[in-house]
Amino acid sequence: MSSDRLKGLILPALAVLAFEIWLRAFPIASDALAPPSAAVMALAQGLADGSVLLATRDTLLGAIIGLGIGSSIGLLLGVLTGLLPPLDRLLEVSIESIRPIPSVALLPIGLMVFGFGYALEFSIVAKTCLFATLILTRSAVRGVEPRLMEVARALRLSPFARVTKIVLPAALPQIFVAFRLAAGAALIVAVTVEITINPQGLGHAMMTAQQALRPDVMLGYLLWIGIVGFLWNAALLLAQRHLFGRAAVSEAMR
Amino acid sequence: MTDSAMNSAGRQSLYEFRDVGLTLGGKLILNGIEITVRKGEILCIVGASGCGKTTLLRLAGGLYRPSQGSVLFDGAPMTMPRQDVAIIFQDYGRALLPWRTATGNVALALEAAKVPAAERKGRIEASLAKVGLADHADKYPTEMSGGMQQRLQIARCLAQEPQALLMDEPFGALDAMTRQSLQDETLALHADSGATIIFVTHDLEEAIYLGDRVIGLLPHPGRVGIEIDVHLPRPRSQLATREEPEFLRLRRELFDFIEKSEGHR
Ligand SMILES: Nc1ncnc2c1ncn2[C@@H]1O[C@H](COP(=O)(O)OP(=O)(O)OP(=O)(O)O)[C@@H](O)[C@H]1O
Numbered sequence: 125m126s127s128d129r130l131k132g133l134i135l136p137a138l139a140v141l142a143f144e145i146w147l148r149a150f151p152i153a154s155d156a157l158a159p160p161s162a163a164v165m166a167l168a169q170g171l172a173d174g175s176v177l178l179a180t181r182d183t184l185l186g187a188i189i190g191l192g193i194g195s196s197i198g199l200l201l202g203v204l205t206g207l208l209p210p211l212d213r214l215l216e217v218s219i220e221s222i223r224p225i226p227s228v229a230l231l232p233i234g235l236m237v238f239g240f241g242y243a244l245e246f247s248i249v250a251k252t253c254l255f256a257t258l259i260l261t262r263s264a265v266r267g268v269e270p271r272l273m274e275v276a277r278a279l280r281l282s283p284f285a286r287v288t289k290i291v292l293p294a295a296l297p298q299i300f301v302a303f304r305l306a307a308g309a310a311l312i313v314a315v316t317v318e319i320t321i322n323p324q325g326l327g328h329a330m331m332t333a334q335q336a337l338r339p340d341v342m343l344g345y346l347l348w349i350g351i352v353g354f355l356w357n358a359a360l361l362l363a364q365r366h367l368f369g370r371a372a373v374s375e376a377m378r
Numbered sequence: 379m380t381d382s383a384m385n386s387a388g389r390q391s392l393y394e395f396r397d398v399g400l401t402l403g404g405k406l407i408l409n410g411i412e413i414t415v416r417k418g419e420i421l422c423i424v425g426a427s428g429c430g431k432t433t434l435l436r437l438a439g440g441l442y443r444p445s446q447g448s449v450l451f452d453g454a455p456m457t458m459p460r461q462d463v464a465i466i467f468q469d470y471g472r473a474l475l476p477w478r479t480a481t482g483n484v485a486l487a488l489e490a491a492k493v494p495a496a497e498r499k500g501r502i503e504a505s506l507a508k509v510g511l512a513d514h515a516d517k518y519p520t521e522m523s524g525g526m527q528q529r530l531q532i533a534r535c536l537a538q539e540p541q542a543l544l545m546d547e548p549f550g551a552l553d554a555m556t557r558q559s560l561q562d563e564t565l566a567l568h569a570d571s572g573a574t575i576i577f578v579t580h581d582l583e584e585a586i587y588l589g590d591r592v593i594g595l596l597p598h599p600g601r602v603g604i605e606i607d608v609h610l611p612r613p614r615s616q617l618a619t620r621e622e623p624e625f626l627r628l629r630r631e632l633f634d635f636i637e638k639s640e641g642h643r
Protein backbone atom coordinates (compact mmCIF):
# COMPACT_ATOMS: atom_id res chain seq x y z
CA MET A 125 0.00 0.00 0.00
CA SER A 126 1.38 3.42 -0.89
CA SER A 127 2.18 5.93 1.83
CA ASP A 128 -0.50 8.22 0.41
CA ARG A 129 -3.18 5.67 1.10
CA LEU A 130 -1.79 5.06 4.57
CA LYS A 131 -2.10 8.77 5.22
CA GLY A 132 -5.80 8.47 4.50
CA LEU A 133 -6.11 6.07 7.43
CA ILE A 134 -4.71 8.56 9.96
CA LEU A 135 -7.91 10.56 10.49
CA PRO A 136 -10.28 7.60 10.97
CA ALA A 137 -7.78 5.94 13.32
CA LEU A 138 -7.50 9.10 15.40
CA ALA A 139 -11.29 9.43 15.51
CA VAL A 140 -11.71 5.85 16.74
CA LEU A 141 -9.01 6.40 19.33
CA ALA A 142 -10.56 9.66 20.55
CA PHE A 143 -13.95 7.99 20.76
CA GLU A 144 -12.51 5.13 22.78
CA ILE A 145 -10.70 7.47 25.19
CA TRP A 146 -13.77 9.63 25.61
CA LEU A 147 -16.10 6.72 26.43
CA ARG A 148 -13.53 5.23 28.82
CA ALA A 149 -12.94 8.55 30.59
CA PHE A 150 -16.64 9.37 31.00
CA PRO A 151 -18.39 6.01 31.09
CA ILE A 152 -22.05 6.42 30.21
CA ALA A 153 -24.66 3.73 30.23
CA SER A 154 -25.97 4.08 26.71
CA ASP A 155 -28.37 2.00 24.67
CA ALA A 156 -26.78 3.19 21.46
CA LEU A 157 -23.08 3.60 22.16
CA ALA A 158 -20.28 1.33 23.21
CA PRO A 159 -16.53 1.89 23.06
CA PRO A 160 -14.93 0.57 19.87
CA SER A 161 -12.96 -1.99 21.84
CA ALA A 162 -16.20 -3.46 23.21
CA ALA A 163 -17.62 -3.67 19.69
CA VAL A 164 -14.51 -5.47 18.49
CA MET A 165 -14.71 -7.87 21.40
CA ALA A 166 -18.39 -8.57 20.71
CA LEU A 167 -17.58 -9.20 17.05
CA ALA A 168 -14.73 -11.57 17.98
CA GLN A 169 -17.09 -13.43 20.27
CA GLY A 170 -19.76 -13.66 17.56
CA LEU A 171 -17.21 -14.94 15.07
CA ALA A 172 -15.97 -17.50 17.57
CA ASP A 173 -19.40 -18.94 18.37
CA GLY A 174 -20.38 -19.03 14.68
CA SER A 175 -23.46 -16.78 14.93
CA VAL A 176 -21.88 -14.03 12.83
CA LEU A 177 -20.83 -16.46 10.14
CA LEU A 178 -24.28 -17.99 9.98
CA ALA A 179 -25.88 -14.56 9.56
CA THR A 180 -23.24 -13.66 6.95
CA ARG A 181 -24.09 -16.79 5.01
CA ASP A 182 -27.76 -15.86 4.92
CA THR A 183 -27.10 -12.30 3.82
CA LEU A 184 -24.59 -13.30 1.14
CA LEU A 185 -26.95 -15.99 -0.11
CA GLY A 186 -29.69 -13.39 -0.41
CA ALA A 187 -27.40 -10.97 -2.22
CA ILE A 188 -25.77 -13.51 -4.55
CA ILE A 189 -28.86 -15.42 -5.61
CA GLY A 190 -30.89 -12.23 -5.97
CA LEU A 191 -28.05 -10.76 -8.02
CA GLY A 192 -27.84 -13.90 -10.14
CA ILE A 193 -31.55 -13.96 -10.91
CA GLY A 194 -31.92 -10.22 -11.40
CA SER A 195 -28.83 -9.60 -13.50
CA SER A 196 -29.42 -12.60 -15.80
CA ILE A 197 -32.94 -11.45 -16.58
CA GLY A 198 -31.68 -7.87 -16.88
CA LEU A 199 -28.89 -8.95 -19.23
CA LEU A 200 -31.24 -10.94 -21.43
CA LEU A 201 -33.83 -8.16 -21.60
CA GLY A 202 -31.11 -5.53 -22.06
CA VAL A 203 -29.61 -7.33 -25.05
CA LEU A 204 -33.01 -8.02 -26.61
CA THR A 205 -34.39 -4.50 -26.17
CA GLY A 206 -31.05 -3.04 -27.29
CA LEU A 207 -31.11 -5.05 -30.50
CA LEU A 208 -34.84 -5.02 -31.27
CA PRO A 209 -36.41 -1.55 -31.20
CA PRO A 210 -39.97 -2.95 -31.64
CA LEU A 211 -39.57 -5.09 -28.52
CA ASP A 212 -38.13 -2.09 -26.72
CA ARG A 213 -41.18 -0.01 -27.57
CA LEU A 214 -43.44 -2.86 -26.50
CA LEU A 215 -41.79 -3.11 -23.08
CA GLU A 216 -41.03 0.55 -22.58
CA VAL A 217 -44.10 1.47 -20.54
CA SER A 218 -43.86 -1.62 -18.35
CA ILE A 219 -40.18 -1.04 -17.68
CA GLU A 220 -40.46 2.66 -17.04
CA SER A 221 -43.40 2.25 -14.68
CA ILE A 222 -41.78 -0.39 -12.47
CA ARG A 223 -38.22 0.89 -12.53
CA PRO A 224 -38.66 4.08 -10.47
CA ILE A 225 -40.39 2.25 -7.59
CA PRO A 226 -37.81 1.90 -4.80
CA SER A 227 -37.20 -1.81 -4.25
CA VAL A 228 -37.92 -1.51 -0.56
CA ALA A 229 -41.36 -0.09 -1.31
CA LEU A 230 -42.18 -3.47 -2.86
CA LEU A 231 -41.56 -5.23 0.45
CA PRO A 232 -45.22 -5.35 1.49
CA ILE A 233 -46.19 -6.99 -1.79
CA GLY A 234 -43.20 -9.30 -1.62
CA LEU A 235 -44.21 -10.30 1.87
CA MET A 236 -47.75 -11.12 0.77
CA VAL A 237 -46.50 -13.22 -2.13
CA PHE A 238 -43.50 -14.97 -0.60
CA GLY A 239 -43.84 -14.64 3.18
CA PHE A 240 -40.71 -14.29 5.31
CA GLY A 241 -37.55 -16.03 4.20
CA TYR A 242 -35.10 -16.37 1.35
CA ALA A 243 -37.59 -15.97 -1.49
CA LEU A 244 -38.62 -12.54 -0.21
CA GLU A 245 -35.03 -11.39 -0.10
CA PHE A 246 -34.16 -12.88 -3.51
CA SER A 247 -37.10 -11.15 -5.14
CA ILE A 248 -36.41 -7.69 -3.76
CA VAL A 249 -32.67 -7.92 -4.49
CA ALA A 250 -33.42 -9.28 -7.96
CA LYS A 251 -35.72 -6.36 -8.74
CA THR A 252 -32.94 -3.89 -7.96
CA CYS A 253 -30.33 -5.81 -9.98
CA LEU A 254 -32.64 -6.46 -12.90
CA PHE A 255 -33.25 -2.82 -13.69
CA ALA A 256 -29.69 -1.65 -13.08
CA THR A 257 -28.43 -4.34 -15.46
CA LEU A 258 -31.22 -3.90 -18.00
CA ILE A 259 -30.78 -0.15 -18.45
CA LEU A 260 -26.99 -0.20 -18.72
CA THR A 261 -26.88 -3.29 -20.92
CA ARG A 262 -29.43 -1.81 -23.29
CA SER A 263 -27.44 1.37 -23.74
CA ALA A 264 -24.20 -0.61 -24.14
CA VAL A 265 -25.79 -2.76 -26.84
CA ARG A 266 -27.17 0.27 -28.65
CA GLY A 267 -23.72 1.83 -28.52
CA VAL A 268 -22.02 -1.04 -30.36
CA GLU A 269 -20.18 0.33 -33.39
CA PRO A 270 -22.70 0.27 -36.27
CA ARG A 271 -19.93 -0.59 -38.72
CA LEU A 272 -19.32 -3.83 -36.82
CA MET A 273 -22.99 -4.71 -37.10
CA GLU A 274 -22.70 -4.08 -40.83
CA VAL A 275 -19.63 -6.31 -41.04
CA ALA A 276 -21.67 -8.99 -39.30
CA ARG A 277 -24.43 -8.57 -41.85
CA ALA A 278 -22.04 -8.61 -44.78
CA LEU A 279 -20.42 -11.79 -43.46
CA ARG A 280 -23.88 -13.28 -42.96
CA LEU A 281 -23.36 -14.18 -39.33
CA SER A 282 -26.40 -15.86 -37.83
CA PRO A 283 -28.41 -13.77 -35.33
CA PHE A 284 -27.08 -15.89 -32.49
CA ALA A 285 -23.47 -15.51 -33.67
CA ARG A 286 -23.99 -11.76 -34.03
CA VAL A 287 -24.89 -11.58 -30.36
CA THR A 288 -22.16 -13.87 -29.09
CA LYS A 289 -19.34 -12.82 -31.42
CA ILE A 290 -20.01 -9.09 -31.86
CA VAL A 291 -22.56 -7.56 -29.51
CA LEU A 292 -21.62 -9.21 -26.23
CA PRO A 293 -17.84 -8.86 -26.54
CA ALA A 294 -18.22 -5.23 -27.67
CA ALA A 295 -20.54 -4.40 -24.79
CA LEU A 296 -18.90 -6.63 -22.20
CA PRO A 297 -16.75 -4.05 -20.38
CA GLN A 298 -19.81 -1.86 -19.87
CA ILE A 299 -21.97 -4.83 -18.96
CA PHE A 300 -19.49 -5.71 -16.26
CA VAL A 301 -19.63 -2.18 -14.90
CA ALA A 302 -23.39 -2.66 -14.74
CA PHE A 303 -22.87 -5.95 -12.95
CA ARG A 304 -20.59 -4.29 -10.43
CA LEU A 305 -23.14 -1.59 -9.71
CA ALA A 306 -25.89 -4.18 -9.40
CA ALA A 307 -23.72 -6.27 -7.07
CA GLY A 308 -22.98 -3.28 -4.85
CA ALA A 309 -26.69 -2.55 -4.63
CA ALA A 310 -27.49 -6.24 -4.04
CA LEU A 311 -25.66 -6.34 -0.72
CA ILE A 312 -27.16 -3.05 0.40
CA VAL A 313 -30.68 -4.14 -0.47
CA ALA A 314 -30.23 -7.58 1.14
CA VAL A 315 -29.19 -5.98 4.43
CA THR A 316 -31.98 -3.40 4.16
CA VAL A 317 -34.60 -6.10 3.65
CA GLU A 318 -33.26 -7.88 6.73
CA ILE A 319 -33.27 -4.72 8.83
CA THR A 320 -36.82 -3.85 7.81
CA ILE A 321 -38.69 -7.13 7.90
CA ASN A 322 -36.92 -10.32 6.99
CA PRO A 323 -35.94 -12.24 10.11
CA GLN A 324 -32.55 -13.55 8.96
CA GLY A 325 -29.01 -12.48 8.13
CA LEU A 326 -26.76 -9.68 9.31
CA GLY A 327 -29.36 -6.93 9.15
CA HIS A 328 -31.73 -8.87 11.35
CA ALA A 329 -28.97 -9.82 13.80
CA MET A 330 -28.04 -6.17 14.13
CA MET A 331 -31.63 -5.17 14.82
CA THR A 332 -32.00 -7.95 17.39
CA ALA A 333 -28.90 -6.72 19.22
CA GLN A 334 -30.27 -3.20 19.20
CA GLN A 335 -33.56 -4.33 20.66
CA ALA A 336 -31.76 -6.41 23.29
CA LEU A 337 -29.95 -3.23 24.38
CA ARG A 338 -26.56 -4.60 23.34
CA PRO A 339 -24.89 -1.63 21.61
CA ASP A 340 -21.55 -3.45 21.62
CA VAL A 341 -22.99 -6.37 19.64
CA MET A 342 -24.89 -4.04 17.36
CA LEU A 343 -21.80 -2.01 16.58
CA GLY A 344 -19.81 -5.20 16.18
CA TYR A 345 -22.26 -6.27 13.46
CA LEU A 346 -22.06 -2.85 11.88
CA LEU A 347 -18.28 -3.15 11.76
CA TRP A 348 -18.61 -6.61 10.25
CA ILE A 349 -21.10 -5.45 7.61
CA GLY A 350 -18.60 -2.76 6.69
CA ILE A 351 -15.83 -5.33 6.35
CA VAL A 352 -18.01 -7.68 4.27
CA GLY A 353 -19.09 -4.77 2.04
CA PHE A 354 -15.51 -3.69 1.53
CA LEU A 355 -14.34 -7.19 0.62
CA TRP A 356 -17.36 -7.67 -1.67
CA ASN A 357 -16.53 -4.54 -3.65
CA ALA A 358 -12.81 -5.27 -3.64
CA ALA A 359 -13.45 -8.72 -5.09
CA LEU A 360 -15.60 -7.26 -7.85
CA LEU A 361 -13.05 -4.59 -8.69
CA LEU A 362 -10.31 -7.18 -8.79
CA ALA A 363 -12.40 -9.37 -11.09
CA GLN A 364 -13.03 -6.43 -13.39
CA ARG A 365 -9.35 -5.54 -13.61
CA HIS A 366 -8.43 -9.14 -14.15
CA LEU A 367 -11.07 -9.82 -16.81
CA PHE A 368 -11.13 -6.54 -18.66
CA GLY A 369 -7.69 -5.05 -18.23
CA ARG A 370 -6.94 -5.61 -21.89
CA ALA A 371 -10.40 -4.79 -23.28
CA ALA A 372 -10.65 -1.66 -21.15
CA VAL A 373 -7.30 -0.51 -22.48
CA SER A 374 -8.17 -1.08 -26.13
CA GLU A 375 -11.57 0.53 -25.54
CA ALA A 376 -9.85 3.64 -24.25
CA MET A 377 -7.46 3.75 -27.19
CA ARG A 378 -10.14 3.71 -29.84
CA MET B 379 -3.21 -12.09 -70.07
CA THR B 380 -3.04 -9.24 -72.52
CA ASP B 381 -4.75 -5.97 -72.05
CA SER B 382 -7.20 -6.37 -74.90
CA ALA B 383 -8.26 -9.79 -73.61
CA MET B 384 -8.99 -8.27 -70.21
CA ASN B 385 -11.35 -5.87 -71.84
CA SER B 386 -12.95 -8.07 -74.42
CA ALA B 387 -16.62 -7.26 -74.37
CA GLY B 388 -17.47 -10.90 -74.99
CA ARG B 389 -16.59 -11.87 -71.42
CA GLN B 390 -19.35 -13.03 -69.14
CA SER B 391 -20.79 -10.46 -66.80
CA LEU B 392 -20.81 -10.91 -63.03
CA TYR B 393 -22.99 -7.98 -62.11
CA GLU B 394 -25.77 -6.34 -64.05
CA PHE B 395 -27.41 -3.19 -62.80
CA ARG B 396 -30.65 -2.83 -64.76
CA ASP B 397 -32.26 0.57 -64.58
CA VAL B 398 -31.53 0.69 -60.86
CA GLY B 399 -33.04 3.43 -58.74
CA LEU B 400 -32.85 3.85 -54.98
CA THR B 401 -34.84 6.11 -52.71
CA LEU B 402 -33.69 6.58 -49.12
CA GLY B 403 -35.64 8.61 -46.61
CA GLY B 404 -37.92 9.93 -49.35
CA LYS B 405 -34.95 11.17 -51.34
CA LEU B 406 -33.96 9.80 -54.75
CA ILE B 407 -30.30 8.91 -54.33
CA LEU B 408 -29.59 6.88 -57.46
CA ASN B 409 -31.54 6.83 -60.70
CA GLY B 410 -31.46 4.83 -63.93
CA ILE B 411 -28.17 3.08 -63.23
CA GLU B 412 -27.15 0.71 -66.06
CA ILE B 413 -23.83 -0.93 -65.33
CA THR B 414 -22.39 -4.27 -66.36
CA VAL B 415 -19.42 -5.57 -64.44
CA ARG B 416 -17.46 -8.25 -66.26
CA LYS B 417 -16.00 -11.26 -64.53
CA GLY B 418 -12.45 -10.63 -63.41
CA GLU B 419 -12.26 -6.95 -64.21
CA ILE B 420 -11.44 -4.02 -61.98
CA LEU B 421 -14.16 -1.42 -62.31
CA CYS B 422 -13.45 1.89 -60.66
CA ILE B 423 -16.16 4.33 -59.67
CA VAL B 424 -15.43 8.02 -59.25
CA GLY B 425 -17.58 11.06 -58.66
CA ALA B 426 -18.02 14.14 -56.53
CA SER B 427 -18.62 13.72 -52.83
CA GLY B 428 -22.20 12.77 -52.05
CA CYS B 429 -23.03 11.58 -55.56
CA GLY B 430 -23.88 8.06 -54.40
CA LYS B 431 -20.73 5.97 -54.80
CA THR B 432 -21.01 4.33 -51.40
CA THR B 433 -24.72 3.75 -51.94
CA LEU B 434 -24.01 2.03 -55.27
CA LEU B 435 -21.47 -0.22 -53.61
CA ARG B 436 -23.90 -1.10 -50.83
CA LEU B 437 -26.40 -2.15 -53.50
CA ALA B 438 -23.74 -4.37 -55.02
CA GLY B 439 -23.08 -5.84 -51.58
CA GLY B 440 -26.74 -6.58 -50.95
CA LEU B 441 -26.83 -4.20 -47.98
CA TYR B 442 -29.52 -2.19 -49.77
CA ARG B 443 -32.22 -3.41 -52.14
CA PRO B 444 -33.04 -1.27 -55.15
CA SER B 445 -36.37 0.58 -55.03
CA GLN B 446 -36.52 0.26 -58.79
CA GLY B 447 -34.94 -2.02 -61.38
CA SER B 448 -32.72 -4.91 -60.33
CA VAL B 449 -29.18 -5.79 -59.41
CA LEU B 450 -28.25 -9.17 -60.85
CA PHE B 451 -25.31 -11.20 -59.59
CA ASP B 452 -24.45 -14.14 -61.79
CA GLY B 453 -27.88 -13.72 -63.34
CA ALA B 454 -29.84 -13.85 -60.07
CA PRO B 455 -31.20 -10.85 -58.14
CA MET B 456 -29.01 -9.71 -55.27
CA THR B 457 -31.39 -9.53 -52.34
CA MET B 458 -29.05 -9.93 -49.39
CA PRO B 459 -25.32 -10.10 -48.65
CA ARG B 460 -23.51 -13.15 -50.01
CA GLN B 461 -20.64 -15.14 -48.57
CA ASP B 462 -18.72 -14.82 -51.86
CA VAL B 463 -19.00 -11.05 -52.04
CA ALA B 464 -16.65 -9.24 -49.66
CA ILE B 465 -16.88 -5.60 -48.66
CA ILE B 466 -13.88 -3.54 -47.59
CA PHE B 467 -14.85 -0.42 -45.71
CA GLN B 468 -12.89 2.80 -45.66
CA ASP B 469 -12.96 3.12 -41.87
CA TYR B 470 -10.89 0.02 -41.17
CA GLY B 471 -10.48 1.11 -37.54
CA ARG B 472 -14.17 0.54 -36.92
CA ALA B 473 -14.61 -2.50 -39.11
CA LEU B 474 -12.21 -4.67 -37.08
CA LEU B 475 -12.92 -6.35 -33.75
CA PRO B 476 -10.63 -4.63 -31.24
CA TRP B 477 -10.83 -7.56 -28.82
CA ARG B 478 -9.53 -10.07 -31.36
CA THR B 479 -6.01 -10.44 -32.72
CA ALA B 480 -5.27 -10.36 -36.44
CA THR B 481 -5.77 -14.11 -36.50
CA GLY B 482 -9.07 -13.79 -34.63
CA ASN B 483 -10.32 -11.11 -37.00
CA VAL B 484 -9.66 -13.23 -40.05
CA ALA B 485 -11.19 -16.21 -38.25
CA LEU B 486 -14.47 -14.31 -37.99
CA ALA B 487 -15.03 -14.64 -41.75
CA LEU B 488 -14.37 -18.38 -41.59
CA GLU B 489 -16.61 -18.84 -38.56
CA ALA B 490 -19.36 -17.02 -40.45
CA ALA B 491 -18.84 -19.32 -43.42
CA LYS B 492 -18.90 -22.35 -41.08
CA VAL B 493 -15.52 -23.53 -42.29
CA PRO B 494 -14.52 -26.58 -40.20
CA ALA B 495 -12.14 -25.64 -37.40
CA ALA B 496 -9.43 -27.91 -38.73
CA GLU B 497 -9.28 -26.01 -42.02
CA ARG B 498 -9.24 -22.56 -40.49
CA LYS B 499 -5.66 -22.30 -39.31
CA GLY B 500 -4.17 -22.82 -42.74
CA ARG B 501 -6.56 -20.46 -44.45
CA ILE B 502 -5.98 -17.75 -41.86
CA GLU B 503 -2.22 -18.03 -42.24
CA ALA B 504 -2.50 -17.94 -46.02
CA SER B 505 -4.72 -14.86 -45.96
CA LEU B 506 -2.44 -13.00 -43.57
CA ALA B 507 0.59 -13.95 -45.63
CA LYS B 508 -1.02 -12.60 -48.81
CA VAL B 509 -1.24 -9.12 -47.29
CA GLY B 510 2.15 -9.28 -45.59
CA LEU B 511 0.89 -9.67 -42.05
CA ALA B 512 2.27 -13.18 -41.41
CA ASP B 513 4.55 -11.85 -38.68
CA HIS B 514 1.80 -9.87 -36.97
CA ALA B 515 -0.75 -12.63 -36.50
CA ASP B 516 -0.94 -12.15 -32.73
CA LYS B 517 -1.22 -8.37 -32.74
CA TYR B 518 -4.41 -6.56 -31.83
CA PRO B 519 -5.72 -3.94 -34.29
CA THR B 520 -4.89 -1.13 -31.86
CA GLU B 521 -1.26 -2.23 -32.01
CA MET B 522 -1.18 -1.78 -35.79
CA SER B 523 -0.68 1.20 -38.09
CA GLY B 524 -3.52 2.34 -40.36
CA GLY B 525 -1.98 0.58 -43.34
CA MET B 526 -1.67 -2.67 -41.41
CA GLN B 527 -5.25 -2.41 -40.19
CA GLN B 528 -6.50 -1.98 -43.75
CA ARG B 529 -4.37 -4.94 -44.83
CA LEU B 530 -5.98 -6.94 -42.05
CA GLN B 531 -9.44 -6.04 -43.28
CA ILE B 532 -8.40 -7.13 -46.77
CA ALA B 533 -7.06 -10.39 -45.33
CA ARG B 534 -10.42 -11.04 -43.67
CA CYS B 535 -12.13 -10.49 -47.01
CA LEU B 536 -9.68 -12.74 -48.84
CA ALA B 537 -10.40 -15.51 -46.35
CA GLN B 538 -13.96 -15.49 -47.69
CA GLU B 539 -12.47 -16.47 -51.08
CA PRO B 540 -14.82 -14.00 -52.71
CA GLN B 541 -15.81 -13.82 -56.36
CA ALA B 542 -16.24 -10.09 -55.96
CA LEU B 543 -14.40 -7.58 -53.79
CA LEU B 544 -16.20 -4.32 -53.16
CA MET B 545 -13.82 -1.61 -51.97
CA ASP B 546 -15.08 1.76 -50.74
CA GLU B 547 -12.30 4.35 -50.79
CA PRO B 548 -10.15 1.80 -49.02
CA PHE B 549 -6.95 3.80 -49.09
CA GLY B 550 -8.40 7.28 -48.74
CA ALA B 551 -7.27 7.73 -45.16
CA LEU B 552 -3.70 6.51 -45.71
CA ASP B 553 -0.53 8.43 -46.51
CA ALA B 554 0.70 8.55 -50.10
CA MET B 555 3.47 5.97 -49.71
CA THR B 556 1.28 3.41 -47.97
CA ARG B 557 -1.45 4.04 -50.51
CA GLN B 558 0.86 3.28 -53.42
CA SER B 559 2.06 0.03 -51.90
CA LEU B 560 -1.49 -1.03 -51.17
CA GLN B 561 -2.50 -0.21 -54.75
CA ASP B 562 0.22 -2.47 -56.04
CA GLU B 563 -0.67 -5.18 -53.54
CA THR B 564 -4.27 -4.96 -54.67
CA LEU B 565 -3.21 -5.42 -58.29
CA ALA B 566 -1.10 -8.41 -57.32
CA LEU B 567 -3.96 -9.96 -55.34
CA HIS B 568 -6.25 -9.38 -58.26
CA ALA B 569 -3.88 -11.01 -60.73
CA ASP B 570 -3.46 -13.89 -58.30
CA SER B 571 -7.09 -14.52 -57.38
CA GLY B 572 -8.91 -13.43 -60.52
CA ALA B 573 -11.63 -11.87 -58.34
CA THR B 574 -13.81 -9.14 -59.76
CA ILE B 575 -13.22 -5.81 -58.06
CA ILE B 576 -15.46 -2.77 -57.79
CA PHE B 577 -13.32 0.00 -56.44
CA VAL B 578 -14.75 3.33 -55.30
CA THR B 579 -12.35 6.22 -55.00
CA HIS B 580 -12.26 9.99 -55.28
CA ASP B 581 -8.66 9.84 -56.47
CA LEU B 582 -8.86 9.96 -60.29
CA GLU B 583 -5.28 8.78 -60.79
CA GLU B 584 -5.89 5.84 -58.50
CA ALA B 585 -8.96 4.92 -60.56
CA ILE B 586 -7.02 4.94 -63.84
CA TYR B 587 -3.99 3.23 -62.36
CA LEU B 588 -6.03 0.30 -61.02
CA GLY B 589 -8.95 0.05 -63.38
CA ASP B 590 -9.85 -1.78 -66.56
CA ARG B 591 -12.72 0.66 -66.76
CA VAL B 592 -13.68 3.81 -64.91
CA ILE B 593 -17.25 4.98 -64.43
CA GLY B 594 -17.92 8.54 -63.38
CA LEU B 595 -21.16 9.35 -61.56
CA LEU B 596 -23.13 12.58 -61.79
CA PRO B 597 -24.83 13.82 -58.62
CA HIS B 598 -28.43 14.59 -57.61
CA PRO B 599 -29.62 12.02 -58.28
CA GLY B 600 -26.60 9.76 -58.77
CA ARG B 601 -26.40 8.43 -62.33
CA VAL B 602 -23.75 7.29 -64.76
CA GLY B 603 -22.15 10.26 -66.52
CA ILE B 604 -19.11 8.79 -68.22
CA GLU B 605 -17.65 5.37 -68.87
CA ILE B 606 -14.10 4.98 -70.13
CA ASP B 607 -11.98 1.96 -70.98
CA VAL B 608 -8.44 2.03 -69.68
CA HIS B 609 -6.12 0.60 -72.32
CA LEU B 610 -2.96 0.61 -70.27
CA PRO B 611 -0.76 -2.49 -70.25
CA ARG B 612 -0.50 -4.71 -67.19
CA PRO B 613 1.39 -5.22 -64.98
CA ARG B 614 1.28 -1.56 -64.19
CA SER B 615 4.04 0.38 -62.54
CA GLN B 616 3.73 3.40 -60.34
CA LEU B 617 6.31 5.37 -62.32
CA ALA B 618 6.02 4.19 -65.92
CA THR B 619 2.25 3.80 -66.07
CA ARG B 620 1.58 7.21 -64.61
CA GLU B 621 3.85 8.79 -67.24
CA GLU B 622 2.18 7.18 -70.26
CA PRO B 623 0.48 9.64 -72.61
CA GLU B 624 -2.67 7.50 -72.45
CA PHE B 625 -2.69 7.81 -68.65
CA LEU B 626 -2.36 11.58 -68.88
CA ARG B 627 -5.08 11.79 -71.53
CA LEU B 628 -7.52 9.76 -69.40
CA ARG B 629 -6.67 11.81 -66.36
CA ARG B 630 -7.49 14.95 -68.29
CA GLU B 631 -10.76 13.48 -69.53
CA LEU B 632 -11.90 12.46 -66.03
CA PHE B 633 -10.73 15.69 -64.52
CA ASP B 634 -12.83 17.69 -66.98
CA PHE B 635 -15.80 15.42 -66.29
CA ILE B 636 -15.62 15.93 -62.52
CA GLU B 637 -15.19 19.66 -62.90
CA LYS B 638 -18.24 19.86 -65.14
CA SER B 639 -20.28 17.58 -62.86
CA GLU B 640 -19.58 19.84 -59.93
CA GLY B 641 -20.98 22.71 -61.95
CA HIS B 642 -24.10 20.60 -62.48
CA ARG B 643 -25.50 20.89 -58.99
N1 LIG C 1 -29.56 6.25 -45.24
C1 LIG C 1 -29.67 7.39 -45.95
N2 LIG C 1 -30.81 8.11 -45.89
C2 LIG C 1 -30.96 9.25 -46.60
N3 LIG C 1 -30.01 9.75 -47.41
C3 LIG C 1 -28.86 9.08 -47.52
C4 LIG C 1 -28.62 7.87 -46.80
N4 LIG C 1 -27.38 7.42 -47.09
C5 LIG C 1 -26.87 8.31 -47.95
N5 LIG C 1 -27.73 9.30 -48.21
C6 LIG C 1 -27.52 10.43 -49.13
O1 LIG C 1 -27.23 9.87 -50.39
C7 LIG C 1 -26.27 10.63 -51.06
C8 LIG C 1 -25.16 9.75 -51.53
O2 LIG C 1 -24.46 9.25 -50.43
P1 LIG C 1 -23.16 8.35 -50.59
O3 LIG C 1 -22.64 8.08 -49.23
O4 LIG C 1 -23.48 7.21 -51.44
O5 LIG C 1 -22.20 9.34 -51.36
P2 LIG C 1 -20.67 9.12 -51.79
O6 LIG C 1 -20.58 9.33 -53.23
O7 LIG C 1 -20.17 7.84 -51.25
O8 LIG C 1 -19.98 10.33 -51.03
P3 LIG C 1 -18.49 10.42 -50.43
O9 LIG C 1 -17.57 10.62 -51.59
O10 LIG C 1 -18.55 11.64 -49.58
O11 LIG C 1 -18.25 9.17 -49.66
C9 LIG C 1 -25.85 11.73 -50.12
O12 LIG C 1 -26.49 12.92 -50.50
C10 LIG C 1 -26.32 11.27 -48.78
O13 LIG C 1 -26.68 12.36 -47.99
Ligand SMILES: [Mg+2]
Pocket residue numbers: 431432433546
Ligand atom coordinates in the same frame (compact mmCIF):
# COMPACT_ATOMS: atom_id res chain seq x y z
MG1 LIG D 1 -18.76 7.29 -49.75
